[in-house]
Amino acid sequence: MTTHENSAKARLVDAPTPEQREEHRKKLMRTWSRAPGLLGWLCTTNHKEIALRYIVTAFVFFLLAGILALLMRLQLSRPDLHVLGPDLYNQVFTTHGTAMMFLFAVPIMEGLALYFVPLMIGSRNVAFPRLNAAGYYIFLSGGLILFAGLILNVGPDAGWFAYPPLSGPEYGVGKRVDVWSQMITATEISALIASVEIVVTVFKQRAPGMSVDRIPIFVWSMLITAFMTIFAMPAVMLVTTMLALDRMPHVATHFFNPAEGGDVLLYQHLFWFFGHPEVYIIFIPGTGLISALLPAFCRRPVVGHTAVVLAQVATAFIGFGLWVHHMFATPIPELGRSFFTAASMIIAVPTGVQVFCWLATIWTGRPQWRPPLLFVMGFFIIFVLGGLTGVMLASVPIDLQVHDTFFVVAHFHYVLIGSAVFPLFGALHYWFPKWTGRLMNETIGRWTFWLFFIGFNLTFFPMHILGLEGMPRRVYTYAERTGWGSLNLVASLGALFMAAGALAFIYNVMRSRRCGEKAGDDPWFADTLEWWTSSPPAPYAFLYPPVVGSLSPLWTDQNSQPVVVGLDAKKREILTTTILEALPDHKHEMPSDSIWPLLLGLVVGGTMSSIIFHPLPFVIGVGLVLLVLFGWFWRGGEPQVLERRSPEIEAEAA
């Protein structure tokens, strides 16, 4: 460590005595906890609280979008039904897809990242705690805009990708598509904020000794996802803004208007330049979750750590080179088709590398068949099936044959639910004790898995066949003579099984958080640093931040490693380290709790929902945002009440 000028100033000293530790703990508690009461709750900048809000909110959106799916399955369960009319059906499937992608899959993974990345790298908060809080409020406003729209019968109805001309000013009359495009802008701002948080946190705030080769795979996966988000999300923000400009009565640009030289295919290019990486923005966190679960339940590190990380990096790069395969049914050059077919097949290779590494981990480990590992096994079966149909769809002739049929619906549900939802449920079972200090009930956990697994296959496997038989997507009903009735009925019954699985999960959460078995700090004897904190973690997370000596710190020598002392407990101070070697670099004071992130969320949310009706609020919104940022920047303007602490904490600190 002596090679670096700042790190040379760090010295080894004797460990703190128990009395010093207790004294230190009281001071940290005073410094890092937040004010009691509603205002304290709204103004917190503790990443753990914010991240849990992301997770809970995204899960609520998952349930709402799931209810919409049940409505669709009800409508399609028999031929010629009229439970939902065609207009409502359009709104329901569009809102379902939009909510699942933008309000559930991406933000819930961000929530897990914002919670666990700082803990896994041994830091006390994310890099920009206030911005993090603002990101949550902006995300929430986006979600509210979407569902408020649906309730008021202005739910988007042009599909989750809202292609013009259907979504353009000529055919997409009313405000429905505007609701969609403002929702996108809000949620993508929040996704970009979360990504910058993750990248900078991982770059600068790793525990001393956590050099690049000692970063856990979960942290890698979230870092890579954040990079992808940074390059992909601007495309969707831009394209939805262009669509909104085309649609605005007083603006009426011509980006997608062929009569004035515009081009609807430009929309598709820009949308899928985001939309395809989006699939990997959802999938790579899933691989990170699997790589976090397997060591704990197979009792060994993941086989081929470096290969898995490099495979994730390769996936991220190739993921940007296949967007045109969503456009095979449009007039694109022959060479383009060949190129994107090849790229779409190549991406199966790094995924295959990871799958074989994980299988080797299970094969050579001592697997413990507890619910989280069951969900990982569910992932293998479902995701591999989805991957196989993906390779089929990469071929242009097959794609043209089944384009816009239920075959595609089956494919992407296998891929996305397989790669994201199954690992996610495993992870929620795994980390539940970290949040609550209690274990989830394993019997109900097994029921959840089997209901969900069987229900999933019953619902989506028949859709392959329906698609091959020619049943199109996005139609609200079908005639009896098509003969699609029985397979659709099976699919609808499967959806009930999935709903039962989700209910079992919710019941388990509600029950276990009150009377689940006490977990202790590290119930799984896992290897990463989040389990080195108490369960649930204190606001300061680590009494003394760790120094890391290996890839599996809790399995090797963490108790003989030094801890970091010398950070001021009277302010929110953290240690930053160098990017590659994680040598101690400098101390950095984190900001206090603040009211400005909440105000920023309100201003952005208010602006987004007003732009739906008129372009003028944009100008006002920019002015208000600048005012709020000015208050944010000008330290010292916070409400006094944020300085208060609960009586017990005050008493201890005094």
Added chain:
Amino acid sequence: MNQKALDVSALPESALDHRSTIWWGNTWLLVIETTMFALLVASYLYVRLNFPAWPPPLTTRSVPVANPVPLLTLPTIVLGVLIVSLIPAYIADRAALAMKERTVRLMFAVLVALGVLAAVLRFREFHSLQFSWNDNAYASICWTIVAMHLLHIIVATAENTAMLLWALTHSLDRKHARDVRVSAAYWYWVVGIWILLYLLIYLGPRFI
């Protein structure tokens, strides 16, 4: 029980360069913004393919103009103002590194003034495009690029104004010296990206 502890109390409390988290946060923000402008440029070139003549003939005037390339005078003046503004930004940047309070104040005052001047002139600059934004797709993409960049001039100048007000009312500490440097870095980007966009918007139609 831990055997030893690593005492970091002697480490510095801030960093004024790429070692600080804010510097990285700003850098990634700029990557996001650059990606957005790159996609706008791609859209410009994509839309180009739909037009036999670029720019398309201007038919909204009483006498149609066959090759209405953007006018150069005012846009070039704005470009000049922006390039000149790099000088006070750079001097303030170096002064912050050396903790020279008075230089920072003076140079930020100049920088804010030049930013305001560029923003005001930019509103006039739209006329140089000769089209209204809703004439055709060429006009839409040109207006969007120029307006999007104007938004960045306004936001960056607002940020610089806040920085200036702080510097005028407080003595310069290291935390704010770092903020001065980050603001300067943001301004370098605002100017740098415009040099490329100027070439595309104003000289592009003369050659492609």
